[in-house]
Amino acid sequence: MSAALPPRDRDWHPPALAPDYKSSRLRAPTQKLLRLPSTISEETGPVFGHDTLGPLDADLITNFAASGEMALGPRRCIRGTVRDQNGRPVAGVLVEVWQANAAGRYRHVNEGYLAPLDPNFGGCGRMITDAEGAYQFMTVQPAAYPWPNAPNAWRPAHIHFSLSGPAFGQRLITQMYFEGDPLIPLCPIVQAIPSGKAVEQLVARLDMPHSESMDYLTYRFDITLRGGVQTPFENKMEGM
Amino acid sequence: MADAESPSQTAGPYVHIGLTPNFTGITGVYPEDLGAVMCGDAALGERITLEGQIFDGAGDVLRDAVVEIWQADAAGNLPPSDPDFRGWGRCASDLKTGIFRFDTVRPGVATTADGDNHAPHIILWIVARGINIGLQTRCYFPDAAQANATDPVFSAVPPDRQPRLLARHQDGVWRFDIHLQGPEETPFFDL
Numbered sequence: 001m002s003a004a005l006p007p008r009d010r011d012w013h014p015p016a017l018a019p020d021y022k023s024s025r026l027r028a029p030t031q032k033l034l035r036l037p038s039t040i041s042e043e044t045g046p047v048f049g050h051d052t053l054g055p056l057d058a059d060l061i062t063n064f065a066a067s068g069e070m071a072l073g074p075r076r077c078i079r080g081t082v083r084d085q086n087g088r089p090v091a092g093v094l095v096e097v098w099q100a101n102a103a104g105r106y107r108h109v110n111e112g113y114l115a116p117l118d119p120n121f122g123g124c125g126r127m128i129t130d131a132e133g134a135y136q137f138m139t140v141q142p143a144a145y146p147w148p149n150a151p152n153a154w155r156p157a158h159i160h161f162s163l164s165g166p167a168f169g170q171r172l173i174t175q176m177y178f179e180g181d182p183l184i185p186l187c188p189i190v191q192a193i194p195s196g197k198a199v200e201q202l203v204a205r206l207d208m209p210h211s212e213s214m215d216y217l218t219y220r221f222d223i224t225l226r227g228g229v230q231t232p233f234e235n236k237m238e239g240m
Numbered sequence: 241m242a243d244a245e246s247p248s249q250t251a252g253p254y255v256h257i258g259l260t261p262n263f264t265g266i267t268g269v270y271p272e273d274l275g276a277v278m279c280g281d282a283a284l285g286e287r288i289t290l291e292g293q294i295f296d297g298a299g300d301v302l303r304d305a306v307v308e309i310w311q312a313d314a315a316g317n318l319p320p321s322d323p324d325f326r327g328w329g330r331c332a333s334d335l336k337t338g339i340f341r342f343d344t345v346r347p348g349v350a351t352t353a354d355g356d357n358h359a360p361h362i363i364l365w366i367v368a369r370g371i372n373i374g375l376q377t378r379c380y381f382p383d384a385a386q387a388n389a390t391d392p393v394f395s396a397v398p399p400d401r402q403p404r405l406l407a408r409h410q411d412g413v414w415r416f417d418i419h420l421q422g423p424e425e426t427p428f429f430d431l
């Protein structure tokens with residue numbers, strides 16, 4: 001019914017404590033994680049039906065905008081495929097994204113950057129991967145923004161991704177960066193990832209064949225979730 | 241297992257925009273935040289409230305975390321088969337008090353096909369600024385000591401740390417505090 005999950009490669013992920021990322025110092029557990037074989041609790045998970053989604057959920061350009069208006073900024077399409085570690089597409093994955101606006105400002109009560117809010121940009125979107133594991137959304141290019149980690153610290157432009165796969169033990173939050181961004185090698189959050197090859201997995205590539213003339217540029221961002229064989233589960237989230 | 245899992249990155253301080261936008265005042269995009277309601281009116285079993293706070297290494301409460309839980313239904317089914325019970329919830333720490341709260345049902349004993357009995361438990365997954373990869377822990381119930389003793393996960397935790405996995409019944413709710421560091425550090429799992 002459910003498949004055992006392989007252990008996570010903890011040398012591939014950033015360690016809990018990355019001293020150059022100051023917020024991790026008081027929030028990183030100091031004891032070793034207790035590694036055990038996965039159980040039914042990690043091998044199962046909630047199912048998200050397509051009826052969870054509204055018609056504009058995957059369009060950040062318009063989903064918060066006043067009627068007939070659009071978010072400001074360079075128009076982007078982000079697309080990719082979610083696969084498991086065996087290379088198989090994973091269908092039914094809930095993909096939730098959030099980002100700063102084209103000026104680098106988040107719509108959040110704790111946000112303090114002086115760049116302007118865009119009245120037509122909320123900054124959130126969501127979708128569910130199709131039978132081929134594919135997802136796609138429209139947005140505007142987020143700007144790099146400063147943060148108080150150190151003097152003159154700037155995050156590279158990025159989009160936050162949350163993935164809920166068929167097993168709760170696959171739960172993943174990560175960030176997508178843009179090919180060619182000179183801030184990527186300077187960012188302590190990115191550089192907490194031990195291997196340069198692993199960082200490359202988070203860098204989206206310009207995808208000209210899927211860009212639309214006189215409309216938008218497309219970036220391709222493929223994601224690999226933990227695990228191998230998965231079976232569909234009957235538990236339905238919809239209709240509750 | 242050819243391919244590497246995509247590496248994790250912190251959820252950052254603005255995680256609410258993506259996971260609980262209505263909570264942070266971004267209304268009109270989604271009708272409600274996902275995971276806010278776990279039980280329908282006819283959910284079977286004992287209704288419980290699970291609440292707690294998350295403390296950092298200085299003893300300060302995290303006010304910017306998001307917690308998700310996943311659990312069996314009252315009959316022990318994983319995934320839940322009770323059509324009125326989701327088994328899954330998501331809650332942001334309160335912006336002032338840092339309290340997270342789930343109105344759920346008390347999970348039953350889950351028995352797997354190979355005959356393993358899993359004591360009633362709730363998985364918690366915690367993300368926040370400063371947490372580079374989501375932290376996973378489990379909440380067990382102190383009045384199920386016998387089941388806990390044979391649970392394959394609880395029993396594998398060093399005995400001196402097992403009490404940190406037990407909720408406390410207090411003022412009608414089950415209280416489960418999480419300590420990221422320090423002498424009371426919560427056991428976190430790689431499961």
Ligand SMILES: [Fe+3]
Pocket residue numbers: 100155158160252
């Ligand atoms: Fe960010």
